[in-house]
Amino acid sequence: MNTHSPARFPYTPPPELSGNGELRVPVAIVGAGPVGVACAIDLALQGVKAVVLDDNDTVSTGSRAICYAKRTLEVLDRLGCAETVVGRGVCWNVGKVFHRDRLAYQFDLLPEGGHKHPAFVNLQQYLLEEAMLARLQEVGGEVRWKNRVAGAAPDGGGVTLSVETPDGAYRVRADWVIACDGARSPMRDYLGLEWRGQIFRDRFLIADVHMVGDYPTERWFWFDPPFHPNQSVLLHRQADDVWRIDFQLGWDADPEEERKPERVIPRIRAMLGDDRPFELEWVSVYTFQCRRLDRFVHGRVMFAGDAAHQVSPFGARGANSGIQDADNLCWKLARVVRGEAGPALLETYDRERVAAADENILNSTRSTDFITPKSATSRLFRDAVLDLSVKHPFARRLVNSGRLSMPTTYRDSALDTPDADAFVSALVPGSPAADAPVRIAGRASWLLDCVGGSPAVLMFAAPERDAELEQLVALASGAKVVVVVPAGGGAPARDGIMVAEDVDGLAARRYGAAPGTIYLLRPDQHVAARWRRWDAQAFEHALARAIGRTEVSAHAA
Amino acid sequence: MRLETEPNIPAPDDFYQALIDAHAGLDDRRSAALNARLVLLLANHVGDLEALREAIALARDGL
Numbered sequence: 001m002n003t004h005s006p007a008r009f010p011y012t013p014p015p016e017l018s019g020n021g022e023l024r025v026p027v028a029i030v031g032a033g034p035v036g037v038a039c040a041i042d043l044a045l046q047g048v049k050a051v052v053l054d055d056n057d058t059v060s061t062g063s064r065a066i067c068y069a070k071r072t073l074e075v076l077d078r079l080g081c082a083e084t085v086v087g088r089g090v091c092w093n094v095g096k097v098f099h100r101d102r103l104a105y106q107f108d109l110l111p112e113g114g115h116k117h118p119a120f121v122n123l124q125q126y127l128l129e130e131a132m133l134a135r136l137q138e139v140g141g142e143v144r145w146k147n148r149v150a151g152a153a154p155d156g157g158g159v160t161l162s163v164e165t166p167d168g169a170y171r172v173r174a175d176w177v178i179a180c181d182g183a184r185s186p187m188r189d190y191l192g193l194e195w196r197g198q199i200f201r202d203r204f205l206i207a208d209v210h211m212v213g214d215y216p217t218e219r220w221f222w223f224d225p226p227f228h229p230n231q232s233v234l235l236h237r238q239a240d241d242v243w244r245i246d247f248q249l250g251w252d253a254d255p256e257e258e259r260k261p262e263r264v265i266p267r268i269r270a271m272l273g274d275d276r277p278f279e280l281e282w283v284s285v286y287t288f289q290c291r292r293l294d295r296f297v298h299g300r301v302m303f304a305g306d307a308a309h310q311v312s313p314f315g316a317r318g319a320n321s322g323i324q325d326a327d328n329l330c331w332k333l334a335r336v337v338r339g340e341a342g343p344a345l346l347e348t349y350d351r352e353r354v355a356a357a358d359e360n361i362l363n364s365t366r367s368t369d370f371i372t373p374k375s376a377t378s379r380l381f382r383d384a385v386l387d388l389s390v391k392h393p394f395a396r397r398l399v400n401s402g403r404l405s406m407p408t409t410y411r412d413s414a415l416d417t418p419d420a421d422a423f424v425s426a427l428v429p430g431s432p433a434a435d436a437p438v439r440i441a442g443r444a445s446w447l448l449d450c451v452g453g454s455p456a457v458l459m460f461a462a463p464e465r466d467a468e469l470e471q472l473v474a475l476a477s478g479a480k481v482v483v484v485v486p487a488g489g490g491a492p493a494r495d496g497i498m499v500a501e502d503v504d505g506l507a508a509r510r511y512g513a514a515p516g517t518i519y520l521l522r523p524d525q526h527v528a529a530r531w532r533r534w535d536a537q538a539f540e541h542a543l544a545r546a547i548g549r550t551e552v553s554a555h556a557a
Numbered sequence: 558m559r560l561e562t563e564p565n566i567p568a569p570d571d572f573y574q575a576l577i578d579a580h581a582g583l584d585d586r587r588s589a590a591l592n593a594r595l596v597l598l599l600a601n602h603v604g605d606l607e608a609l610r611e612a613i614a615l616a617r618d619g620l
Contacts, residue, residue, distance in 0.1 A: 384593035394601040 035305030036180035042330035065319030089121035197291020345548030425512030
């Protein structure tokens with residue numbers, strides 16, 4: 001039934017079994033899903049030793065994440081594995097919404113030009129995981145397959161994990177643990193943490209179907225179609241001619257009966273409306289829930305991804321937000337492990353990603369309420385919106401079959417420095433930095449390729465500001481300095497700076513920049529601070545604040 | 558208050574008649590659909606979320 005045979009990874013008996021029975025490691029990561037592996041790659045790039053423990057020896061099977069949003073692709077790019085994902089993935093722009101027996105309207109995501117990555121790429125999760133694991137191997141990361149964490153005992157100085165393998169048990173003593181062990185997270189249970197939220201009283205049949213033919217790469221969503229009355233249906237394309245089909249079944253459906261091929265095949269046949277051949281790759285029946293932990297940081301254990309928060313799948317916010325958790329957490333943890341920042345920096349992971357989880361839960365709950373109206377009146381308004389959407393563009397904005405996953409702006413974060421100068425730009429302190437095409441040393445590149453991993457400073461059009469630049473390079477210890485000059489412009493070659501030519505003027509426009517404008521970016525490419533003119537003292541304070549540096553050097557005080 | 562609650566319709570009787578006439582010949586289900594469409598069209602015309610929230614609160618008052 002399965003057209004993909006998932007990669008299996010070798011289990012090696014851990015050396016600790018024949019030694020003193022304990023592995024000491026700065027960071028242990030529980031779970032080798034996309035979030036755990038993203039953390040492992042990021043920490044490896046930061047030079048922090050980490051080991052990933054996973055109870056299985058293969059990538060995920062079945063119908064899991066399929067859509068990766070632009071911001072996630074940018075994070076994967078920073079980690080060095082976006083090329084495979086974008087290359088193998090399916091790019092889609094056109095969505096169609098059907099109501100009853102007709103097309104209500106169609107939309108085009110019309111991606112704005114001048115970004116390295118598209119708005120969305122579809123790819124089945126196991127292929128994403130394979131690409132990420134290949135990258136982890138490249139950067140020297142370690143995954144211990146068939147190493148099940150069976151218990152966790154945290155104390156003030158670290159965490160002791162009990163690990164079971166086919167050959168026996170041993171302990172891992174880690175200074176820090178990242179729990180990425182999924183929606184059913186055993187780590188949550190070991191720590192006795194409450195898992196609160198809302199369970200939707202509805203069931204969905206999710207089928208991954210292999211069918212070859214000339215079908216458009218579009219997202220189709222049906223409300224109340226004749227072939228599946230009173231319910232919704234979604235059709236979405238993945239790589240290798242695999243299609244994701246969701247049938248809403250209602251709460252009273254029998255999950256065991258509904259996943260039988262003799263029930264599923266006629267449903268798909270009715271939807272396709274013809275005799276084209278297809279094969280079932282995977283079928284399951286799900287209920288959805290929206291819930292999260294109260295806090296994501298519990299002493300020396302940090303929770304990320306589905307282990308920390310769970311959303312309904314409408315809007316593709318599960319894997320996207322999990323990978324963005326990793327993006328937010330790992331640079332902070334690396335600084336704490338290296339002694340460059342205190343544990344207070346990890347508190348900002350909690351604040352920023354709890355706010356992001358709430359945003360995702362809100363969006364996904366709203367989509368679910370539109371798709372599954374909970375009262376007759378709610379259904380009445382839903383149908384009125386769909387009826388009006390045929391002729392009236394305003395109503396199309398109200399149709400909610402899943403809102404595209406957008407990155408969270410970390411507003412009012414302790415790491416941001418509020419604006420003192422006026423800016424006209426969609427960016428604010430806390431926003432993910434905008435991309436733009438640039439030329440570096442005569443070669444086409446992207447602005448986001450120049451930043452990330454460490455703090456970065458963008459200084460716009462600075463050739464005549466040589467003294468300022470010198471001061472900036474001196475103060476920006478450990479930060480990348482990028483001078484953004486207009487097309488055809490140049491800047492004197494200097495150690496420690498990169499000159500990016502703003503070939504289409506999009507960088508200046510997107511950052512609302514004028515000559516002399518300075519942006520400070522965090523290692524996760526979010527805006528920390530910005531100014532209209534150079535101010536050494538303000539810069540030094542903002543940099544210390546953005547990276548949680550405990551002491552600001554004396555001369556800046 | 559951003560919501561106009563002072564008289565604002567120049568010919569109130571004409572409006573009221575038009576509203577009731579629109580429902581003529583509709584069963585309860587279709588009448589309800591008409592009302593829902595009307596709310597959505599008018600809400601978009603108002604556009605101001607704060608005014609809409611005020612209207613929702615006033616409409617809900619006493620129910």
